[in-house]
Amino acid sequence: xxxxxxxxxxxxxxxxxxxxxxxxxxxxxxxxxxxxxxxxxxxxxxxxxxxxxxxxxxxxxxxxxxxxxxxxxxxxxxxxxxxxxxxxxxxxxxxxxxxxxxxxxxxxxxxxxxxxxxxxxxxxxxxxxxxxxxxxxxxxxxxxxxxxxxxxxxxxxxxxxxxxxxxxxxxxxxxxxxxxxxxxxxxxxxxxxxxxxxxxxxxxxxxxxxxxxxxxxxxxxxxxxxxxxxxxxxxxxxxxxxxxxxxxxxxxxxxxxxxxxxxxxxxxxxxxxxxxxxxxxxxxxxxxxxxxxxxxxxxxxxxxxxxxxxxxxxxxxxxxxxxxxxxx
Amino acid sequence: xxxxxxxxxxxxxxxxxxxxxxxxxxxxxxxxxxxxxxxxxxxxxxxxxxxxxxxxxxxxxxxxxxxxxxxxxxxxxxxxxxxxxxxxxxxxxxxxxxxxxxxxxxxxxxxxxxxxxxxxxxxxxxxxxxxxxxxxxxxxxxxxxxxxxxxxxxxxxxxxxxxxxxxxxxxxxxxxxxxxxxxxxxxxxxxxxxxxxxxxxxxxxxxxxxxxxxxxxxxxxxxxxxxxxxxxxxxxxxxxxxx
Numbered sequence: 001x002x003x004x005x006x007x008x009x010x011x012x013x014x015x016x017x018x019x020x021x022x023x024x025x026x027x028x029x030x031x032x033x034x035x036x037x038x039x040x041x042x043x044x045x046x047x048x049x050x051x052x053x054x055x056x057x058x059x060x061x062x063x064x065x066x067x068x069x070x071x072x073x074x075x076x077x078x079x080x081x082x083x084x085x086x087x088x089x090x091x092x093x094x095x096x097x098x099x100x101x102x103x104x105x106x107x108x109x110x111x112x113x114x115x116x117x118x119x120x121x122x123x124x125x126x127x128x129x130x131x132x133x134x135x136x137x138x139x140x141x142x143x144x145x146x147x148x149x150x151x152x153x154x155x156x157x158x159x160x161x162x163x164x165x166x167x168x169x170x171x172x173x174x175x176x177x178x179x180x181x182x183x184x185x186x187x188x189x190x191x192x193x194x195x196x197x198x199x200x201x202x203x204x205x206x207x208x209x210x211x212x213x214x215x216x217x218x219x220x221x222x223x224x225x226x227x228x229x230x231x232x233x234x235x236x237x238x239x240x241x242x243x244x245x246x247x248x249x250x251x252x253x254x255x256x257x258x259x260x261x262x263x264x265x266x267x268x269x270x271x272x273x274x275x276x277x278x279x280x281x282x283x284x285x286x287x288x289x290x291x292x293x294x295x296x297x298x299x300x301x302x303x304x305x306x307x308x309x310x311x312x313x314x315x316x317x318x319x320x321x322x323x324x325x326x327x328x
Numbered sequence: 329x330x331x332x333x334x335x336x337x338x339x340x341x342x343x344x345x346x347x348x349x350x351x352x353x354x355x356x357x358x359x360x361x362x363x364x365x366x367x368x369x370x371x372x373x374x375x376x377x378x379x380x381x382x383x384x385x386x387x388x389x390x391x392x393x394x395x396x397x398x399x400x401x402x403x404x405x406x407x408x409x410x411x412x413x414x415x416x417x418x419x420x421x422x423x424x425x426x427x428x429x430x431x432x433x434x435x436x437x438x439x440x441x442x443x444x445x446x447x448x449x450x451x452x453x454x455x456x457x458x459x460x461x462x463x464x465x466x467x468x469x470x471x472x473x474x475x476x477x478x479x480x481x482x483x484x485x486x487x488x489x490x491x492x493x494x495x496x497x498x499x500x501x502x503x504x505x506x507x508x509x510x511x512x513x514x515x516x517x518x519x520x521x522x523x524x525x526x527x528x529x530x531x532x533x534x535x536x537x538x539x540x541x542x543x544x545x546x547x548x549x550x551x552x553x554x555x556x557x558x559x560x561x562x563x564x565x566x567x568x569x570x571x
Contacts, residue, residue: 183433186442190430193419200379200413202405202434202482258421 005321016166020159028158032230034271035165036223041251041263042172043219048249049258050176050185051212052192054109057098057116059244060123061091061217065224066234070141071133073153073229080154080225088221094119095217099210117242124240133234141232154229161230168226169264172219177260179215188212192258220248250296254303256310265312273299332357332518333378333486338387340373347373349542350387355486358516360508362523362533362550366563369539371522372414375488378520379411380404391485405434410484412475414491414522420464424455427463427474431481446481453477453507469496473504480511487511489521493528505531526554526564538563 019031040062047053068090069083098119102112128136149156154164179185187208190198199205228234238244255266277295281287307314316322331354340348348370355361363371377384380401389396396404405411410431419427428446429439436442450456453473458466463474472492479487489508493501505528511517523529529536529550536553538546540562546553553559 181439183439186426186430186433186439189422189426190419193421194417196381196401197413197417197419197478198430200381200401200405200411201431201478202402203430204400204402 002321004319005316008319008321013170020162025158028162030271030275032158032162032165034267035162035169036226036230037248037251037267037271038264039165039169039172039226040220040223040248041255041267042169042176043216043223044249045252045257045259045263046176046179046188046219047212047216049252049262050180050192051188051209052195053099053209053212054113055116055216056113056242056245056249057118057120058216058220058248059240059242060094060116060120061220062224062227062244062248063120063123063127063234063236063239064091064094065221066228066239067127067133067139067224068221069225070139070228070234074139074141075132079152080229081152084222084225087225088218091217091221091224092214095213096210099213103206103209117245120240120242120245124236127236127240136236138233138235140234141229143232161226165226165230168222173260173264175219180260184208184211189258250300252310254299254311256312259310259312261316262310262312265315266310269311270296270299330357331355332359332392333520334390335374335378336388336390338374338377338389339385340370340377340382341385346542348377348384348539351539351542351544352387353537353544353547355518355520358512358518360512360519360521360532360534362521362529362536363539364523364526364529364536364563365539365545368541369563370542371539372490373542374539375411375490375522378404379409379488405482405484408485409488410479410482410486411488412472412479412490412492414494416468416471416475418463418466418471418474421462423460423462424466424474425450425459428477428481431478432483434482442481445483446477449477449481452480452511454503469500472496476504476507480517484517486518486520489519489523491522491524493523493525496525498527501525501528502531504528508532530554 020028023031040058044055044058047055065087068087069080072078072083072086073080098115102108102115107115127133133139147157149160187198187203190201190203191205191208195205250270251266252263253266254269255264256262274292274295278292281291303311333355335354336352338348338351339346351374363374365371376382378389378396380396380399380403384397391408394407396407399407419430425446428449429442432442432445436445447456447459450459453476455470455473455477458470463471466474476489476492493504496504508519509532512519533550536548536550537544538553538559545562546556546559554564
């Protein structure tokens with residue numbers, strides 16, 4: 001990262017910190033949503049972008065994380081600060097189970113992706129029949145007084161949630177940036193690029209892939225806990241649905257798989273444009289069901305056609321945020 | 329003579345086809361041994377068995393007395409096997425330096441130390457000027473040198489080279505032969521290499537092992553082996569001796 005990039009990042013950070021002072025509640029909710037997807041996308045990126053393991057079932061970790069923390073809060077009065085640990089532990093255990101089955105028995109590529117979908121799907125069906133969490137009828141958190149801040153129970157005004165997810169997204173960025181420069185980052189990329197050669201260089205590929213899955217699922221579980229306390233309602237049909245997994249991974253894909261800022265940029269582009277087009281269509285009076293999905297599809301196609309590595313790598317070069325690669 | 333690498337009665341069959349059949353040889357400490365033979369003779373299979381890519385049906389491999397058989401390739405690497413692939417396997421989206429750092433991390437305690445070690449190795453194989461470009465942009469001869477650099481960076485006790493000189497011009501062959509000879513003399517690194525380029529074999533090898541249809545048909549000093557009628561008939565052809 002060069003000086004220009006550092007200054008840009010600093011300005012962006014300050015702007016995000018000051019945002020609640022200027023933004024109305026709608027803008028703040030959009031910003032919160034963007035940061036949520038940036039955070040979840042960053043988590044998914046650890047597995048796919050860094051280590052090359054394609055998960056199409058990250059809704060599993062969002063859902064389990066959300067349900068564990070919400071269930072503990074609603075039924076036992078245990079706040080999210082304690083609940084998040086159990087949520088993380090459970091999601092890491094689930095991730096490692098999937099990882100163990102896949103990596104031990106040589107299930108890779110699209111078959112690994114199918115396995116992740118399968119786990120998310122049967123967990124969805126399981127939660128449909130789990131009465132403790134309300135089954136298909138959903139689990140609801142009592143919406144408390146929104147103008148008082150109750151840090152212990154993570155209840156408060158929208159700005160509190162905004163700052164929480166901002167901290168999470170920034171923390172994830174810092175964590176991933178550190179990971180990428182560490183031994184794990186080198187090993188993951190080697191495994192992504194050529195697993196056989198990576199192993200011949202002394203890398204225990206099973207162990208390092210498991211680590212990627214564990215970190216990714218832990219981060220996504222935290223995203224789930226946030227989701228539960230922000231939206232206050234959980235339905236298996238929604239939270240575990242494959243479209244939720246797709247939503248999480250679109251950001252990093254559009255922004256740039258394997259890059260640090262790709263997931264953030266992708267979340268901004270998709271959320272802003274999708275909300276923008278909804279607004280725009282409402283303003284001109286067009287109501288077409290599924291128009292948002294059509295739009296998603298078109299953007300995805302355009303990016304794949306013109307920027308197969310995502311928007312970020314090209315944009316960063318154009319803006320002079322990274323040094324150009326010398327001597328091709 | 330104390331053997332560093334011992335290969336004893338090694339056999340491997342693929343669906344009944346005996347790729348390697350009861351092969352035994354040694355590589356002495358600090359020694360350089362060439363493995364030659366026609367295509368399909370089982371040379372690469374031999375490498376894969378030694379490096380733990382797949383398990384042998386029978387026989388065993390020892391490195392400095394330690395049994396390698398049954399080890400995975402990462403464990404074999406930790407034990408001191410450094411290998412290159414005949415069909416090169418670079419990490420294309422990583423830079424040349426990063427490629428070698430991955431190898432160096434095998435022994436280096438930190439990424440910074442690995443980067444230092446990687447740059448040393450890159451200088452040795454004359455890739456230091458390309459350190460910061462992505463491996464995807466290298467030419468084939470450069471990729472072969474990258475393979476060598478990555479394997480060297482793991483600080484092996486023995487280096488297994490699988491046709492790293494194929495496709496090189498004669499001057500390039502001499503250049504890389506000089507690199508291997510330097511490494512061998514300065515660090516005492518043993519080398520076992522598969523090669524069709526006889527120019528390199530004659531220049532580098534202290535001993536030559538000849539495989540044919542998975543079996544060892546000759547073994548000895550390079551000068552003696554190339555005059556062996558069996559070797560000439562099966563592999564080199566009559567003109568090799570005249571030439």
